[in-house]
Amino acid sequence: MKQRCKGVPSDAAHLPVLTEFLREFWSAADLPPAQAAAFELALEEVFMNVVMHGSPAGTTPWVEVSLSLTADALTMTVEDSGPQFDPLSLPPPDVTATLAERRLGGLGVFLVRQVMDTVSYHRVGARNRLRMTKHIAG
Amino acid sequence: MNVRLETLAQTTLVILEGRLDFGSAGGFEKQLEQVLAGAGTVPAAVIIDCSALDYVSSAGLRVFLLAVRKSQHAGISFSLCSLKPAVREVLDLSGFSRIITVHADRATALAQAPPGRA
Numbered sequence: 001m002k003q004r005c006k007g008v009p010s011d012a013a014h015l016p017v018l019t020e021f022l023r024e025f026w027s028a029a030d031l032p033p034a035q036a037a038a039f040e041l042a043l044e045e046v047f048m049n050v051v052m053h054g055s056p057a058g059t060t061p062w063v064e065v066s067l068s069l070t071a072d073a074l075t076m077t078v079e080d081s082g083p084q085f086d087p088l089s090l091p092p093p094d095v096t097a098t099l100a101e102r103r104l105g106g107l108g109v110f111l112v113r114q115v116m117d118t119v120s121y122h123r124v125g126a127r128n129r130l131r132m133t134k135h136i137a138g
Numbered sequence: 139m140n141v142r143l144e145t146l147a148q149t150t151l152v153i154l155e156g157r158l159d160f161g162s163a164g165g166f167e168k169q170l171e172q173v174l175a176g177a178g179t180v181p182a183a184v185i186i187d188c189s190a191l192d193y194v195s196s197a198g199l200r201v202f203l204l205a206v207r208k209s210q211h212a213g214i215s216f217s218l219c220s221l222k223p224a225v226r227e228v229l230d231l232s233g234f235s236r237i238i239t240v241h242a243d244r245a246t247a248l249a250q251a252p253p254g255r256a
Contacts, residue, residue, distance in 0.1 A: 037224040044195045048160050095233025108196040114231045
């Protein structure tokens with residue numbers, strides 16, 4: 001089992017740092033390239049959610065991303081020190097809405113749920129913890 | 139992400155290369171606004187060529203949605219073409235492939251583009 005962790009402030013400028021962290025883990029663990037996109041997408045959506053909606057004005061919560069690989073699955077955990085917020089409580093967007101009716105709220109979290117096998121939220125002490133797991137084909 | 143523009147008659151081709159993520163979405167939104175406003179003449183059709191686009195997130199989908207709405211108001215035909223599988227998947231999962239016209243390739247998109255205004 002391989003495990004890695006990376007921490008950054010919740011600032012959009014640090015998104016490339018996290019993406020690079022994920023890519024390095026991916027190539028070091030020799031994981032199938034075709035499956036990287038789902039994790040890159042989930043990482044961006046979850047991190048940007050914390051930056052845009054989980055960081056009250058004047059504060060910069062700390063965000064920690066950890067990757068944990070088992071024989072057939074990868075778990076990505078994103079923890080932040082922002083105010084308590086469960087992104088999974090957001091109502092899903094209506095993906096059948098017409099162009100005029102279509103709203104963008106909740107789309108990022110919706111995509112995360114679609115591309116991951118399981119997603120769970122827990123408030124742990126003073127931190128939000130979002131855990132995402134997906135099967136990795138050998 | 140690199141953005142390149144090509145004009146064919148009254149159609150503007152917007153050729154994307156790289157990643158349409160949160161970091162690039164803001165700049166792309168401004169470029170697309172300029173294309174839709176038309177520098178001199180407003181195009182009859184705008185085709186976003188995604189053959190070299192590797193990645194799109196909800197930040198990119200937002201730009202597409204705003205652009206397709208603006209196009210509709212301005213009477214401009216707006217479509218995407220040549221999506222890679224990873225990009226196609228995000229469009230499908232989000233339901234965006236129902237509200238944005240997507241063509242298999244550039245030739246099909248050009249053939250479907252309106253001939254332009256008299």
